[in-house]
Amino acid sequence: MTVESLYPRLEPLLAQVQKPIQYVGGELNAQVKPWDDVAVHWALMYPDAYEVGLPNQGLMILYEVLNERADALAERTYAVWPDLAGLMREHGVGQFTVDAHRPVREFDLLGVSFATELGYTNLLEALDLAGVPLHAVDRDESHPVVVAGGHAAFNPEPVSDFVDCAVLGDGEQVVGDITDVVAAWKDQGRPGGRVELLARLSRVDGVYVPRFYAVSYAADGTIAEVRRTRDDVPARVGKRTVMDLDEWPYPKQPLVPLAESVHERMSVEIFRGCTRGCRFCQAGMITRPVRERTITGIGSMVDAGLKATGYEEVGLLSLSSADHSEIGQLAKELADRYEGTNTGLSLPSTRVDAFNVTLANELSRNGRRSGLTFAPEGGSERIRRVINKTVSKEDLVRTVTTAYANGWRQVKLYFMCGLPTETDEDVLEIAELAVEVIRAGREASGSKDIRCTVSIGGFVPKPHTPFQWAAQASAETIDHRLRILREAINADRRIGRSIGLRYHDGKPGVIEGLLSRGDRRVGKVIERVWRDGGHFDGWSEHFSYDRWQTAAAEELAAFGLDLAWFTTRERTEHEVLPWDHLDSGLDKEWLWDDWQDAISEDEVGDCRWTGCYDCGVCPTMGTDIQIGPTGRSLLPLTPVSR
Amino acid sequence: MARTPDGPPPPPTVQKLRLRYTKRGPLRFASHRDLARALERALRRAQVPMAFSAGFSPHPKISYMGAAPTGAASEAEYFEIGLSARRDPEQVRAALDASLPPGIDVLECVEAVEGSGSLADRLDATRWRIDLPGVDADQLSAAVQTFLAQEVVLVAKRTKNGTKDVDAREAVVSAAVAVEAGCAILLVVVRQLTPTVRPDDVMAALAAVADLHPPLPARAVREAQGRLDDSGDVADPLGPDRVASSRCQGEPAQV
Numbered sequence: 001m002t003v004e005s006l007y008p009r010l011e012p013l014l015a016q017v018q019k020p021i022q023y024v025g026g027e028l029n030a031q032v033k034p035w036d037d038v039a040v041h042w043a044l045m046y047p048d049a050y051e052v053g054l055p056n057q058g059l060m061i062l063y064e065v066l067n068e069r070a071d072a073l074a075e076r077t078y079a080v081w082p083d084l085a086g087l088m089r090e091h092g093v094g095q096f097t098v099d100a101h102r103p104v105r106e107f108d109l110l111g112v113s114f115a116t117e118l119g120y121t122n123l124l125e126a127l128d129l130a131g132v133p134l135h136a137v138d139r140d141e142s143h144p145v146v147v148a149g150g151h152a153a154f155n156p157e158p159v160s161d162f163v164d165c166a167v168l169g170d171g172e173q174v175v176g177d178i179t180d181v182v183a184a185w186k187d188q189g190r191p192g193g194r195v196e197l198l199a200r201l202s203r204v205d206g207v208y209v210p211r212f213y214a215v216s217y218a219a220d221g222t223i224a225e226v227r228r229t230r231d232d233v234p235a236r237v238g239k240r241t242v243m244d245l246d247e248w249p250y251p252k253q254p255l256v257p258l259a260e261s262v263h264e265r266m267s268v269e270i271f272r273g274c275t276r277g278c279r280f281c282q283a284g285m286i287t288r289p290v291r292e293r294t295i296t297g298i299g300s301m302v303d304a305g306l307k308a309t310g311y312e313e314v315g316l317l318s319l320s321s322a323d324h325s326e327i328g329q330l331a332k333e334l335a336d337r338y339e340g341t342n343t344g345l346s347l348p349s350t351r352v353d354a355f356n357v358t359l360a361n362e363l364s365r366n367g368r369r370s371g372l373t374f375a376p377e378g379g380s381e382r383i384r385r386v387i388n389k390t391v392s393k394e395d396l397v398r399t400v401t402t403a404y405a406n407g408w409r410q411v412k413l414y415f416m417c418g419l420p421t422e423t424d425e426d427v428l429e430i431a432e433l434a435v436e437v438i439r440a441g442r443e444a445s446g447s448k449d450i451r452c453t454v455s456i457g458g459f460v461p462k463p464h465t466p467f468q469w470a471a472q473a474s475a476e477t478i479d480h481r482l483r484i485l486r487e488a489i490n491a492d493r494r495i496g497r498s499i500g501l502r503y504h505d506g507k508p509g510v511i512e513g514l515l516s517r518g519d520r521r522v523g524k525v526i527e528r529v530w531r532d533g534g535h536f537d538g539w540s541e542h543f544s545y546d547r548w549q550t551a552a553a554e555e556l557a558a559f560g561l562d563l564a565w566f567t568t569r570e571r572t573e574h575e576v577l578p579w580d581h582l583d584s585g586l587d588k589e590w591l592w593d594d595w596q597d598a599i600s601e602d603e604v605g606d607c608r609w610t611g612c613y614d615c616g617v618c619p620t621m622g623t624d625i626q627i628g629p630t631g632r633s634l635l636p637l638t639p640v641s642r
Numbered sequence: 643m644a645r646t647p648d649g650p651p652p653p654p655t656v657q658k659l660r661l662r663y664t665k666r667g668p669l670r671f672a673s674h675r676d677l678a679r680a681l682e683r684a685l686r687r688a689q690v691p692m693a694f695s696a697g698f699s700p701h702p703k704i705s706y707m708g709a710a711p712t713g714a715a716s717e718a719e720y721f722e723i724g725l726s727a728r729r730d731p732e733q734v735r736a737a738l739d740a741s742l743p744p745g746i747d748v749l750e751c752v753e754a755v756e757g758s759g760s761l762a763d764r765l766d767a768t769r770w771r772i773d774l775p776g777v778d779a780d781q782l783s784a785a786v787q788t789f790l791a792q793e794v795v796l797v798a799k800r801t802k803n804g805t806k807d808v809d810a811r812e813a814v815v816s817a818a819v820a821v822e823a824g825c826a827i828l829l830v831v832v833r834q835l836t837p838t839v840r841p842d843d844v845m846a847a848l849a850a851v852a853d854l855h856p857p858l859p860a861r862a863v864r865e866a867q868g869r870l871d872d873s874g875d876v877a878d879p880l881g882p883d884r885v886a887s888s889r890c891q892g893e894p895a896q897v
Contacts, residue, residue: 007668014671015713015859021676024668026743028683256683258669258676258743310683310741340649342700368698 003035006093007101013087021259022050023084025098028256029308031063032100033073039183042066042074042175043097043107043144045126047119048538050078050098054255055263057317058113058150061250062171072179075099075107079122079536080129088129095130104130108182110144111175112163114152117515118508118537120159124530127162134527136164136211141194145201147178154239154286155463155579158515158522160210164198168206168582169239169286170272172248177204202233206240208582209233215520215578221561223519223576238583239286241623245272246297253308265313265346268301269293270330274319275607275615275625276351277388278377279598280416282462283319286584288617290608291626295326295333299634302334306343313344321347322356323608325628331362333634339365349373349414352391357402369407374400375414379430385601386421397436400452404441410451411437416459417481418473418506421599427481430454431488438498453500454489456482458509462516464584466594468577471570472513475545478506507545511537513567514552519578522566524555585623587616647698655693655703655724658754659731660761660880661738665716669745674709677746681721684741690734693724708765708867711840716864718768720879722754722761752883764879765834767815767870772828772841776857779826783819785852786828790817797846801837810847813839816874831874 014020035041044063046053053059059076066074075097080088088094095104104110104126112123124134127146133139136146148156148166156166167174181204185197192199202209212233218224228235242248254266271292274284293301302314316330324330334345345363350356352374360372376396378384384391400411415430434452441450458478461467482503490496514522528551536542552563571577573592580588590613597604607613608625618624663681665672672680682702685692694700703724710716735751742748754761774782789795795811815831832839841862848854868879878884 011668012859019673020671020713021669021673024671026668026745028743258672258680260675260679264679307687310686312682312686342694342702 003102003106005101006096006103009091009093010088010096010101013084013091013093016087017084018081019259022078022257023080023096023098025101027054027258028310029253030099030255031067031073032075033067035073035100035102038069038071038073039186040072040109040179041107042072042179043077043104043110044074045077045104045110045112045123046079047112047114047122047126048079049081049536050257051259051261052538053078054257054259055261055267056113056115057251057267057269058115058171060255061248062111062113062175063255064251064253065172065248066175066179069176069179071183075102077104077126079119079126082535085125085129095126104144105132107144108186109147109178111147111149114148114150116538117152117158117512118543119152120515120526121530121535121537123159123162124527125535135161137161139164139194141190141197143194145182145194145197151282151286152516154282154582154584155516155518156208156210157215157520157578158518158526160520161523161527164209164211165201166208166210167240168208168237168584170242171240172242172250174204174206174240178207199230199232206238208237210520213581217559221559221565223578225576226578226581236581236583238621239585241289241291241621242272243291243623243626245269245291245293245626249293249297249301249304252301252304254305254311256309256311263315264311265315265344266305266309266311267315267317268298268305269317270298270321270324270327271318271627274323276320276323277594277604277606279386279388279466279594280377280419280459280462281319282465285465285586287319288585288615289623289625290323292324292628294628294630294632295330295634296630296632298330299333299337312342313346315346315348317348320351322350322353322359326630327359328355328362329633331359335362335365337634349375349412351389352376352396352399354395354399354402357399357406357408360403360408361406369409371410371412372403372408373412373414376433377414377416378419378426379415379428379433380426382601383419383422383426385603386598387416387419388598388603390603393433393436396433397440400437401440401444404450405444407445409449410453411441412453412455413437415454415456417456417485417503418459418478418509420461420467420470422473422481424481424484427485428488430456431485431491434489434499435492435495438495442498448498451498451500453502454485455502456485457504458506460509460513460516463577463579464586464591466591466598468517468591469571469573469575469595472510472567473506474564474568475506475510478509482506504540508537508540508543510563510567511543511545511548514548514563517578518566521556521559521561524558525552528555583620585615585617585620587614587620590615647696651696652694652700653726655726657725657728658722659725659729659734660720660722660752660754660883661735661748662750662880663719663721663742664747664749665710665714665719665745666747667715667745669743670715671713672746673712674706677709677719678704678706680742680746684738685723688734688737688741690723690738691725691727691729693726705762707762708768708834710864711842714841714862714864717749718864718867720761720765720867750880752880755883758882761879764869764877764882765867767831767833767868767876768864769866769876770828770830770832770841770844771863771865772830772844773861773863774826774828774856774858775861777826777854779819779821781854782826782828782848785848785854786817786819788852789848790814792851795847795851797843797850799837799843806837808837808839808843810839810843814844815870817844831870831876833870
């Protein structure tokens, strides 16, 4: 059965919409394989606008890994803006892939990568546009199997009505295993229909099929029990972990769009995982252990990627890039290699550490020093002990001053507001810090032309972290603290005019909190919001707090619950959490102890340097820390052009 | 303590090349900014030795001119690049073409000859072909006659400073109707004035004077761009460089 391209019917609509280029595909390094040449067809979706979704590394990696298989193809699809969605409904054009414009409805699998929970309504919109029933139970074997992945998939319960399965952890290997299962089932003539396929998938390591687990609730609204309904599915589903990243040098051929994206550079992931132990950080908790790419592995990826893309900047990506065991040598040798080629090198935001200024200096050796970003996260030393991101005020001021002295004109500082145990005073210290940074910076640089931007967002407690039990701060609390912070910064205009404050109000965080720690009952709220017109919830111009609040009040009342129950309520030690049957490897007792340590302001070290503290991940998952130094160097490359 | 870049200034421009490229198929939906990004990345992949501006954020020396609007296809887009080392124009054309996605095809590359004048000055008119599926050719002919008979046809045009009335008639040098495979086609030569009168402005003018409302979106292709010649057609803008370079072929081209 061959599948027709929707492009001839889509094209007349594109003349009538904003930024039509985002729907036509044809990116450099995109692939289109003949439909009938392969057994298994994957549509991969990033549930946000093309400009946000295209640069996503995870999706790019899976796209390439799957397309390398002779028996599979993968195409990409993104959230469609309301202008085109309206025209598609009017003209009966379904959700399409941008590669060959094939209807998503015809694929065997629809993989959706959830970096954030605010993409859930966009999945519903895409399913509806595709003509796929919203509820997994209403789908038959002609419909794609909807697979959720990404960090949010570590608690997929709120979307368990809409997805057929969720994949925990690294995707590189598990997509292959899933492909094998689907190929075999199709080859055998689809025995047992969709239920049998899902049962087979549930036996793939890392794959969770919600319909095979029943949830019962206690009188107080908490979960009484999550019980499997078949004995051939695992009682707990564990995450997948890719070991030896050098064997997975993806993306090898990064996609380069014609359209502008939010990330106009190439990225190379230099390591995965982080054991710094910041207690708010879900990414750092669920991606353990640290697995480094070697310096030589990184060197070849940078070289191959630049040749394949023509990008003029490379970002060295990870959760805390300066922690790579060979970062100093890597920065120097890459800067040497690309000197005089107009190729920029950059690190994402870094920890507050003078060494990171040295690194940034090296990477920008002969380029412009515009802005440096540090992430102290907490305003006071006390709150930084609570979140386990310890840096003294003196060190912070010294580091930032060093940056100004080295010619950096702008320093951006990331903070969070609404952290557990936080008071107004903790937040007000951010203002003091910023003032001190500007004073010392003006002195050190001898210039008034320096700026400090304070960027602050509301903290959202996440599953599989020590703060998973914490009460989330209310939107009113967040807004109050942001207001007094703004007033404090503006108190002295002579200094305050050099300080920028960027913040978001507390409301979207409350909804993110509901979706992050919600259970299956929250699915009703998501569906209601989408039916009331909600989507693109990550965009302030589309997000409607009122719509969410109304939907939550009306849909949760049936269960005797409300929005506050899911967000500002502190959980007790033995409460069954919606994600307890999903195993990130972290020992729940260790997480609880770390939560108690947080409250008593006790810090914990990093197991890369201070020895194992029994978080549980390595023994549970059969993994190990993989770090250098390797002692190797980057080989000189044959010079290109000048 | 303003920093200045270490080391010598970037090498100067030693050769200017002028290129013609297309915007075909789905890539007609690319904007001029999308195209600029794509061309700059392709120049890097093709290892063309671009000259750069000095300073901390050096930019490759590229001039774009007269970009066709988003949604319009083109057979005749032009840009000019400055190189820091001499290259054979045809080799640059082939290498760049191979580095660009299908639909952006580099058709010609010539060396700009000193004293031959600026390329932008040679681009003052466009010949558009506008396919109008579902439109009756006789009705279109009548509409065009009505339009041509007017002295002034004002159409509302969105500009940076809000909506502005623009005279579409003044810009139109000639307009004719053809039929191909049952589809009515409007062939129109438009002078490039400021603000530019584009195919959708011409269609708005036909709607205004003759109530012509195509049932399907019009599809415009810029067939040629150049200086308006005496016969009312559009001359090849690279012609002067070709003539001049054929006169001084003594200089060996390097690769």
